[in-house]
Amino acid sequence: MKPYKVIRDPIHGDIGLSELEVLLCDTGDMQRLRRVKQNGLCYLVYPSMNSTRFEHSLGVMNLGGVACAHLELNERQTKLLRAACLLHDIGHTPLSHTTEKIFASYGVDHEKLSTEKIGMPEIKKLLEAEDINPGEVGEIILGRGLLGSILSSAVDVDKMDYLVRDAYYAGVAYGVTDVERVLKTLRVGENEIIVGEGGLSACESLLVNRNLMYQAVYRHHTKRIAEAMFCRALRKIIESGEDYQRICAMDDYELISLMRSQKGFPKKIMSMLDNRILYKKVFSKKILSYTEKQRKNITLNTGEIEEKLANKLGLEEDCLLLDYPEIRMSEYKVKIMDQGELKPIDEASSLARTLEENELEKHTIDVYVCQDKANNVRRRFSEAFKAYIT
Structure with missing residues (x-):
């Protein structure tokens, strides 16, 4: 069919x-996405x-x-999936994943x-x-059914x-993937793509590139510091009485303008970010070096641990930030046909197993403090931290 527009x-x-x-594309929700950066503070x-x-x-x-063409899906399925793909991010909060953790703590899910x-x-x-049921489009966005797995799964x-x-846009070679080749390897399984x-090597290349992009770009230490600073300032704004639901509907420019209009800490942080004056890392340790009990304690009591550490080290409130990233390993759950048998990829591929182990190894708990305090704090931080995570 000839396209209406190109x-x-x-x-x-x-x-x-x-x-x-x-x-x-011409709706307000889609046009808002022109003002929401794909990668936040990257x-x-x-x-x-x-x-x-x-x-x-x-x-x-x-x-x-x-994907629909390769899988030989019918016209209705194609129309449904393309609509869902186009609309799948209209619920994203400003600055995308930068603010996601903050809004998630208030029960906000961008897919919902x-x-x-x-x-x-x-x-x-x-x-x-166009005889398209909005509810069906929503189900696809939530990753349900065959069409949902094409949009949201381990290989989507x-x-x-x-x-x-x-x-x-980053100017790196890590994410360069032969997308056409990966798409050609996909097949229809039991209500999901496999x-x-x-197709093992094509799938492995996608996982390798994802792993490298997370190390070099998405979890870059400078990006993580900037995001931790921004999120602390955003939480302060919400705790001061700003409606988090109103902020969710903002675009990047509106949220940054709100930050700049504040007094005290949020305004100071936005000014620092505007001039790329960032906190310094004083501590970093692999998450796997802690027991499950210790990791749970850090997750549940982050604010309390930050406050106690700041007091112990003689730092002002908000001069110390604890960064504990969420561990997501669903990317390694893709199913693959291997010698006539359907298997999880980490069973069929030693490379996939290595990548999974490598990704777990790379997750770290980091602590950042104000630049002028960093050198003094760094020398005595480790012992202070041990006391609050048992």
Whole structure:
């Protein structure tokens, strides 16, 4: 079918859109994504990482259509999946994953927000005019069923787009993946996609590139410091009485303007970030070096531990930040056909097992303090930390 409109994309070339997809792009929720950075504060490390959720959504929609063609899905399934791919990020909070942890603590889930927005009149009316059930689109966004697994799973079109796109804008080679080859290896399993016979090496390349991108870009230590600073300031704003639901609906510019308009700590932090004046790392230790009980204690009592450590070290409130990243290992649960048998990839591939172990090893608990206190604190920090994590 001839596209209604064509948009030029630096990653995928010409992306064709149907009339419905053009109308969806013109909605307020989709246009907001032009003002939400794909990678939050990554631009403080990689200056060209200023791409937005809008072009990522177009890329995912394009790959969703390609996947449907390879899997020989019918026209209705293709229309459903492309709509879900296009709309899957409309619920993202400002600065994307930078703020996700803060809003999650208030019960906010960006995928559920996306499904709620799809049920609102502006988008709902457009979908229903094309005999598309908004509820079905929402189910796909939540990763349910065959179509949901194409959008959200261990080997999905969302991941294929952001790895290649983010590598391009960061200027690194790690995320360069032969997306077409990976897509050609996908097969229809029992209500989910699987990797077909002979697709192991293509799948391994995707996992390798993801692993390298997380090490070099997504978990870069400078990015983590900047995000910890921003999130502490954001939490202060919410605790002072700002409505977190109103903030969720903002774009990046609105949230940053709100931060700059505050008094005290949030304003100070925003000024520091504007001038790239960052806290310094004084402590870093592998998460796996702690027992499960200790890790649970850190997760549940982060604020209390920060306060006690600051007092012990003679630091002012908010001069010390404890950064404990969430461990997500679902990427290694993809199923693959290996010699006629369907297996988890970590059973079929020693490389996948090594990558999984490597990723766990790379997770660290880090502590950051104000620049002028860093040298003094660094020398006596380890003993102080031990006392509060047993």
